[in-house]
Amino acid sequence: MKVKPNFEFLTFEKDNMVFKFLKSGDIFEILHKDIMINMFNGTFRDGSLNNIYLRIYEEDGIKIFPLMGGKSKGEIYFDSNSMLFEGSAFSLSYRVRFTLSNNCIWFYEVELNGKNFEVDLLYCQDISIANKNACLNNELYTSQYIDHKAINSSNGFVISSRQNQDQGGRFPYIEHGCMNEKVISYSTDQTQFFSSEYKKTGVPYLIDKNLPKENYQFELAYIVLQTEKMKIDGDKNICFYGIFREDYKASIETLKYKDEVMKEYLEVSKLKNNFKKVKKVCVKEEFLGEISSEKFTLSEINSIYNERNFEEYSSGNLLSFFTNDHTHVVLQDKEILCERPHGNIIINKIDNEKINNNIMTSTNYMFGLFNAQVAIGNTSLNKMMSVNRGLLNVIKNSGQRIYIKINNKFKMLTLSGIYEMGVNFSKWYYKFDEDIIVVENYILRDHTKIVLNVRSQKGIEYEFVVTNQIVMGDSEYNNGFYLNEDGNKIKITPLEESFIRSVYKNINYEIELFDCKFTMGDDSIFFKDGLTHDRSIITFKIDKSCTFSISINGSLEGESVCDDLSSLECERDKFNDFYSKLLNGFKLEGKSSKYDVSKLNEMVHFYTHNALIHFSSPHGLEQSSGAAWGTRDICQGPIEFFMCTNNYKMVREILLEVFSHQFIENGEFPQWFMFDQYNMQQDDSHGDILFWPLKVLSEYVLNTGDDSIFYEETVYRSFPLCNVTHKETIVDHVKRAISSIKNRFIGDSYLISYAGGDWDDTLQPINDDFKERLVSTWTMALAYETLNHLYLSLKDENLREEIYGIVIGIKECFLKYAIKDDVIGGFLYFNENNEIEYILHPLDEITGIKYRLLPLTRSIISEIVDLNQANINEKIIEDHLTFNDGVRLMNNTPKYNGGISKIFKRAEQASNVGREISLQYVHAHIRFIESMCKLGREEKVWEALYKITPIKLNDYVENANFRQSNVYFSSSDGAFNTRYDFHERFNELRNGDVKVKGGWRIYSSGPGIYISQLISNIIGIREVKDKIIFDPVISKTFEELKCSYKILGKESEILYKRDKDLKIKLNGEEINFICEKNIYGKEFMSVKKQILNEKLRDRENVIELFIV
The missing domain is CATH 2.70.98.40 (Glycoside hydrolase, family 65, N-terminal domain)
Incomplete structure (x- = not known):
């Protein structure tokens, strides 16, 4: 049987504006060209989120009557100009006439007739004002960029809303107000009006209450207007209006369209209709x-x-x-x-x-x-x-x-x-x-x-x-x-x-x-x-x-x-058995005065699940769209997860897939690509993307010794249709990438142009000049790390020599230009005089932001800075970027001016305090942990780890709101209603005086990185070519700590013990090891695989690590 969509709509269309009503009287969708005005398609059972509620105040409480759609008991009438809803509430009769007028203006005229009633009205409309496909793709994301402004007029509050993200060169705008009665209060998000209790009660929380008169910039834009109370003794007319503008370039300051709205209102009020009754589609009572x-x-x-285990309580419940x-x-x-x-x-x-x-x-x-x-x-x-x-x-x-x-x-x-x-x-x-x-x-x-x-x-x-x-x-x-x-x-x-x-x-x-x-x-x-x-x-x-x-x-x-x-x-x-085997039987046991390691066992299990979703079925709870691999993402979470668990065959497979999407024309990699039979990938990418495949390729070779991958052949893709081209070896792919890197050097320096951005997607530049003249110091540190590892992993002497020269050049430029007055600038900008201006630095007079986390941590991880500078970085992070719920990306919020971008796109456009905008992005916090592991900061590492482990989070983050405990949260968001509030009260967040909320869940490289850092750098077990490295960073609060883990495929228990000297015992016998140091002086132990293979039993091995 062939099944196709069969909706029959009651449609109004004028000036590219279309209202589609279901035959229940509910709005299905509102469109202007490709812009979807409402957020949710209405349905016959649930109705539309658009409605007008009549509230009758009586001695025994407030009685609520929806006036439109399937939830109304009234009748529907229709002609080519208007829709009429007619019915009664007790002995009070009502008529609501909807009319789409000219110039994208519409009206809901409410006529009430009765005696001795006290009433008010709630006018409700969900909005997205974004490209329809974008809204259907993720309505939460589009809502994060809608700026609401409540403006007081002669008829009370008017709510103006602007979509701050570019919709094909346009910034759509919508306005809602009342023509002839006073709007005394409002709300702007579904979570205010419905509240979380709605999931149980099915009744909107504010339906019988006064609206809060608060602008909550969250993820479900929903305009609700509350009129003042009215006495009904006879006839009463109230008219609500909406107006849409396809492009509103400026920020919202005043009401610009009062005269236009009034003109159309006067015309509509004269309109005569020839209504015909509509056979209303009604759901059976049962x-x-x-x-x-x-x-x-x-x-x-x-x-x-x-x-x-881990029982969570509130008020004794x-x-x-x-x-x-x-x-x-x-x-x-x-x-x-x-x-x-x-x-x-x-x-x-x-x-x-x-x-x-x-x-x-x-x-x-x-x-x-x-x-x-x-x-x-x-x-x-x-x-x-x-x-x-x-x-x-x-x-x-x-x-x-x-x-x-x-x-x-x-x-x-x-x-x-x-x-x-x-x-x-x-x-x-x-x-x-x-x-x-x-x-x-x-x-x-x-x-x-x-x-x-x-x-x-x-x-x-x-x-x-x-x-x-x-x-x-x-x-x-x-x-x-x-x-x-x-x-x-x-x-x-x-x-x-x-x-x-x-x-x-x-x-x-x-x-x-x-x-x-x-x-x-x-x-x-x-x-x-x-x-x-x-x-x-x-x-x-x-x-x-x-x-x-x-x-x-x-x-x-x-x-x-x-x-x-x-x-x-x-x-x-x-x-559970599969996940345990995938993790090599990882399990922690121990006694600590501060940390319960059984929480980590539980999180590693669930984060493995999250990591595998991100890898094999990319999507999340809030981000239902996905399906593709982000080049940067796949090279972090999944590859780091499979590397730390020694699943090297999978790492090799991923690398070959990633390199098969490299563009032959310029040697760059796409920002994202489909990894199945859909031949789709983005044409361009941010400035750091090129380095990630090279980074993990070199790390794979250094860890496994398998340099045969360099001679494996794979295809390229070609602009503009992503056509598959001929095959070349991976080393040839590398050479094309190196050429692309050299083409991005600014002038005769080794400074690398910013291109489309770096890891922080919110800081994409607004103009092309920034793409060419801006340098991300984080990308520079990443480039140094990547190319240094690539140099060490290659055997081709000519290519090694070329790469080594770049590595030295990048380091010299970084130390010469990136560090000013002992502080690494977030960005370097070459002005018209070719002079460097420091952005996100104490000398920055443009943004007001003095410190940026990413280069401070990555410069330590990459080892591009010495111990002295690493200590300075650490002190800056401690003094300026450390908050009660973790480290933040910057020491202040980017300026928000109604969503108008002056320097950066999303950082200045997002009206919602969430995700990267909240500045506590958990992925970056994990990289902070990695940098502290490099320095051997035991207590900072463990404290930071538990601040992002969601099981009973309030034990470590006292100001954390309740959130789901078994999933990864991508951010910790300050509970601020608006960006303005966020900026003004930012310092209150530092000490935990403001509550923090969990951001989007699951879909992130974070879970894989979390597990990688825990196993490789905190518990400190790494496999590198012909040796096993033991490099733990263990809090001194532990009286004892044991890790169950398979070493070279053999079941082992690693016991961590304190001593005055480093020492390793295997099954009671002291074994030889090499004491090594990183450039910051942190000591670690390495043991030849040959020694371990000779001495390890098939099972029940005990490895005692004596650490200082």
């Missing part, structure tokens, strides 16, 4: 309900989980804990305390020797989203099911949902009482009506199969409806698909004309149902008219049953998948 779990008592929790099986359990109270919802991404097992695109993934959330973004292979283009939208479960048609019939009504399962997460599964417990419904969803380790099980603990039979929103491509509503039912199996394949089919001709998904009788259908089951209105929804109506199962198989090439469902427990144990 499907309107939702049900969240009752809270579980402690005794009930004890009966399920009798062994609990248990919030979360971990189990002995590497699972994390979250209770409902904690979910409500968290701004970001608890979620989990599951994938099947990677092949740890070669790149495998046959990876199945699914995302789920505690609030009753059981499968979302189900995909085989490419997570952006191969999606079977849609992604979650937003953070609050407001739009509930995404992914896979379950309705349960209770008291003759089907209710959607929303927030569970207990949510359990393992690396390959999630489990939900719902308690109500003396029964507990358990839902579990897991993926098989060795197969691309996901299994959902639902059961009643008391064996009570229920009817269920399971909904599935099918995408079969990039985004919902964009693609059709074939649907073929064969018994209890349903096969889903893309249409012949689809993009996905042009690349993967045999890709398919298969859903299979077990242990139940069911009827497959569409969304017509929900509607009073019995018709289908959204063909993207597939439903399974399940007859009375106390248990049922659904499996989803994915296949790239049409191959068959195993029929075995296995079990959650069996597959959990398989995954």
Whole structure:
């Protein structure tokens, strides 16, 4: 059966502006050319986030009535100019007329008629004002760049909003206000209006309260206006308006369009309509309900989980804990305390020797989203099911949902009482009506199969409806698909004309149902008219049953998948065993007055999972898009993870893949590229990207001694279509890269031009002049490190000599120019007189920022500076960049002026205090740890490590807000409402006087780097060619510390002991080692592999490391 999108819209179009209404009266989307005005597509069940709420004040409380859409009880009328919503609330009648006027201005005219009522109105509109594809790609990201400004006018507050990120040369603007009544308050984000409690209650938190009159610049832009209270005795007219401008170059200061709006309002008020009644699409009453779990008592929790670790409490209430099986359990109270919802991404097992695109993934959330973004292979283009939208479960048609019939009504399962997460599964417990419904969803380790099980603990039979929103491509509503039912199996394949089919001709998904009788259908089951209105929804109506199962198989090439469902427990144990082997049995035990190392064991397990997602199925909980490898990213997290765990075959495979994407024309590497059959990659890149493949190539050779990789042949790519070209050896690829580096030298120096930026993506230059005249000192230090290692790894004497000359030149230039008055400048700028100006330096009079973290740490890691300068760097970091929650990228915030860029793009455009803008980017904090390991700063290293380990984070970061404890957070964000607040109160953040929040989760190279630093530089076990290096950095708070780890494939226990001299014992026998030092004087021990191989037993080895 061929299925294609089938929406019938009530449409208004004028001056390139389009409003599309569903026949429920809800807005589906608002467009201006390619710009999507609203954030979320409206749906028949959930309605639109756009609405007007009538609030009637009575002695027994406030009564709320939505006036538009499916949630309204009123009728709908339509003509070519306007839409009319008409109905009554008690004895008060209302009419709302929507009209799209000229010049991208629209009005909602509200007429109220009644006697002796006290009321006010809430006007609500979600906004993205960004390119439609960008919004569908990630609505949270687009919202981070919308600048809101509340301006007081004669009719109270008007909210003006500007999209600060360039949308094809434009900066869209939108304004909302009231024409004839006073707006006394407002809010600007969904998290204010709905709040986290909405996930349980299904009721917006502020629906019956006064709005906060606060501008919260977060990730879900949502304008809500509150009028003053009005007495209704007869007729009352209130008119709200919106105005859109495609391009608004300046920052928002005043209201520019009052006259235009008034002119159109006067015209619209005269408009005569010829309305016809619309047959309104209504959801059946039996499907309107939702049900969240009752809270579980402690005794009930004890009966399920009798062994609990790392218990987290608030006000005496248990919030979360971990189990002995590497699972994390979250209770409902904690979910409500968290701004970001608890979620989990599951994938099947990677092949740890070669790149495998046959990876199945699914995302789920505690609030009753059981499968979302189900995909085989490419997570952006191969999606079977849609992604979650937003953070609050407001739009509930995404992914896979379950309705349960209770008291003759089907209710959607929303927030569970207990949510359990393992690396390959999630489990939900719902308690109500003396029964507990358990839902579990897991993926098989060795197969691309996901299994959902639902059961009643008391064996009570229920009817269920399971909904599935099918995408079969990039985004919902964009693609059709074939649907073929064969018994209890349903096969889903893309249409012949689809993009996905042009690349993967045999890709398919298969859903299979077990242990139940069911009827497959569409969304017509929900509607009073019995018709289908959204063909993207597939439903399974399940007859009375106390248990049922659904499996989803994915296949790239049409191959068959195993029929075995296995079990959650069996597959959990398989995954835990696989992860343990991948980590060489890594486990810490020890006693410390300050640090509980069992937290690190748990985090290493979950961070391994995060790292493998980043590597094999690139996406995250907030960043659902991905699918590609960032060249910089793949060369850090994944490669460092596989290097530190001695999975060298995989490192080699990754290197060959990366080099196959190098551009033949200029020797550069793309910023990102697809690593599957989609031939896509970015044409340009930041200035540091070129060095990362060279860096990890040389480190691979130095660690393994495998220089044969230099003579392996691989292809290039060619502009502009990424066509594959002829093959050359890796050493030839290196030569092209070296030529590109030399072309980037400024003048006759060895200073390297900034090009498109460096690691901090927010500091991309606004003009091309900066690209050529700016130098990143961090990139210089990285270049020195990279080329120095490359020189050491090569055998080609001519190439070595050429590279050595560059290495010496870079170091001389760095020491001569980058350091001024003992401080490394963040950037060097060659002005028109060819004089150097220092930016992000005490001499900087442009930005007001004096210190930048990245060159201070990288110059130590790379060893380009001596011990004296390293100590100065350390002191600067301690005095100016160290905060209660970690080290920050700079000592002050970049100036924000309404989103107008003067020097840098995103740093001056983002209105939200999050991610890199928050300045505590965890990736950079880990690199700080690496630099302190170089200097042997034991206490700083361990303190810094625990500040970014999220299990019971408040033990080490007292001002940390609650957040999910088993996932990597990319940043620690100060809890500031606006950038202005952030700048003014920045120093309060330093000492922990302001709360900090967790940023985006999972999708980062950070987890791999974290594990690499822990194993290689903190616990200090590294394999280098013919020797094993023991180079620990252990806090003196440890009375004892033991690390279980396989050394040369042999199970070993490494015991760390303090002594006055360095010494190593293996199984009680003292063995020979070489005492070595880095350039900063830190001593470490190295042992020849030959000695270890002779003396290591197959198992139960004890290595005693005596450290000073």
